[in-house]
Amino acid sequence: MAxxxxxxxxxxxxxxxxxxxxxxxxxxxFVGASGPAFMFSxxxxxxxxPKIGRKLLTGSYVVADVMCSKCGETLGWKYxxxxxxxxxxxxxxxxxxxxxxxxxx
Numbered sequence: 001m002a003x004x005x006x007x008x009x010x011x012x013x014x015x016x017x018x019x020x021x022x023x024x025x026x027x028x029x030f031v032g033a034s035g036p037a038f039m040f041s042x043x044x045x046x047x048x049x050p051k052i053g054r055k056l057l058t059g060s061y062v063v064a065d066v067m068c069s070k071c072g073e074t075l076g077w078k079y080x081x082x083x084x085x086x087x088x089x090x091x092x093x094x095x096x097x098x099x100x101x102x103x104x105x
Contacts, residue, residue, distance in 0.1 A: 008103035010038075010096065015071040017045045020096060022103070031057065032076050032097035043078075043094040045069045051080050059084050066094055075100045 007022025020040045030037040049065040054077075056063075062081035067074050076097050079090040 006105050008105050010101045010103050012045075012068040012071060012073060012075070013100055013102045014073045015068060016102075017068050017070040019043055019045055019068070019075065019101065020094070026093060030095050032095060032099075034097045034099040036098040037076055037095050038098060038101075039090070040094045040096060041092075043096065046075065046094070047072075048078050058087055061087075061090075066096070073100060 009018055009022065010020040011018050020043050024040045024042045025038050026041055027039040030039050043066060047067045047069050049067065051062050051064050054061055054063045060083060061079055063077040064080055065074055066076050066078050076095040078094050079092065082088055082090060
């Protein structure tokens, strides 16, 4: 029988807007502008900005900044497109910076 572990919900540190679920975390090994970041398969209550080309640690991507829909705080980015087949799994994923989040169980 599987252990029933409660996963947290992540909120905007600024305004407490719910942003993502613990069950949607793909990786905790990302780095954003403010330090450690998490990659999520889904995010909610966010506004996705215009697409821009950006050079990141693992290559060049087309990304879009992700902001909180309530307070406008920039939280991270969404991967829109990659040109490296090994990085293709990131497309459509959201990277939210740990410093911009708070979590509750």
